[in-house]
Amino acid sequence: MNALITISVLAVLVLYLGLYKANKALLPVTLLGLAVALFFTINHWNVFTGPTFNDMMSYDNFAVAFSGITITSTMLILLLSKGYFEKISDHVAEYYSIILFSLAGILVMVSYHNMTMLFIGIEIMSVSLYILAGIRKQDFASNEAALKYFLMGAFSTGFLLFGVALIYGAAHSFDLEAIKMHLETNLQTGQAISPLFYTGVVLMAVGMAFKVGAAPFHFWTPDVYEGSPSLITAFMSTVVKTAGFAAFLRLFATCFYPLHDFWMPVILVITIITLFAGNITALYQNNFKRMLAWSSISHAGYMLFAIVSLGSEASYGVFVYAIAYSAASIIAFAGLVLMQANTGSDSFDSFNGLGRKNPFLAFTLTVAMLSLAGIPLTAGFIGKFIMFSNALSSMHTWLVVLAVINAVISIFYYFRVIVAMYFKDAERAELEIPLNFKVVLAISVVATILIGIWPAFLPNVI
């Protein structure tokens, strides 16, 4: 709770700093405020007593864990943004504060206990992101990304809300616990559950699948990710995706759990389509940024595993996977930002010969690609391992076989980057890596390898 207040106040404070032209103070104040929010979040661990604010919010360990990841990833991404937004426009303070507002929405999304708060959280996050996607006002790609994201986001919100309305009509409540009670009593007494409820669950699944970018509702993702400024894309594909899955999991793992047999096949089909659509299309990309967009779709597929199998490890699986995926993506996007700033290109060829000139950057990118591909001794492997073993224990053998095939496919496009860096020669100057990039790259690489070698390092916090 204190974290949410800190971040909201911080966003307004940053706006005032911009008003008084204190541009130098923006980044330090934002990072300091986020550190305070992170401290409050961690401080809240294991003190959960029950939902607060008239049962609107519940700050349980699940909320603490996911708030922790999202705040930390945001700090790392903001650390990369030193000097980045200044190139886009003079009004720098607004970017920081919109990102912070978006983060406030995300904290609501991961800790809701009522459909109202789910809706409000998603909207606070999305409306901020529509602005961030279109922040390059003169750039046509950015405009297009903003419009597509806005229209698709508003469209999916419509589905989500219609689902909420139908569930309200059947269960007469927006409270997650009350809806679950309604389902359980109906199932126990043998009363039929209203068809409105079933329709509502499907519509909500569609709305959430839109938000996390799962196929067949993924078509906006590559365009939006490619058109937005790279750091905003990094924010969308790590923090926003993690929050989307936390919200998805909380809704389906707790509230709709009694209807698992009904909605599981729906999510199963979505998962399989997402895996194949993401991985196969990523194979054909020549642009690194667009490849990352498609790979984020395929990772959405792996994270959906947790919702399909819903074992006792489901939340922990998403937690580990989100950390692994966020750390690797932040490295990849940091490399992309450096590459765009220095060569102006984001094709695979622009990475040629990087291994000789910038060994450190090439090494970190290699670790990131290995982690995304799920090679052992990286965090990505541990994330996939927990997801797959979870799915196996709930008898989804075929799903795991298909997923392993997809993991093999994904190795091809991730290794293209490594091959370009180490085995292709090109005349190039050494890239200058600023200190803040070095810090972020080092933190992410250490986290990736540490979790990969010693998974118990991450306690089961949920």
Added chain:
Amino acid sequence: MQDIVKTIQGVPLNHYILLSAIIFSIGVTGVLIRRNAIVIFMSVELMLNAVNLLLTAFSAFSNDPAGQVFVFFIMALAAAEVAVGLAIIVMIYRNTNTIDINVMNRLKW
């Protein structure tokens, strides 16, 4: 207030559900087939208003104010969305002199 609830309850609940579903479907169809950004935008509003109508009807029939409170939240957040959305459309109009979404095809796989 009680009068309004009585009036709402004068029509069977199924009719409200059917009407909302029809309005919602019109909205979805509009989003999918129209090419003008403003019209798509209006169709989205139609979808949201179908939800508002449905929530009000459910709320009146179950004598529970939570549904009507939710409607206020939807209205407020839809207004915020409209503000941002119109700004995006104006930004695009300034750059391209059109709001036809078919020109939005620079980013292609």
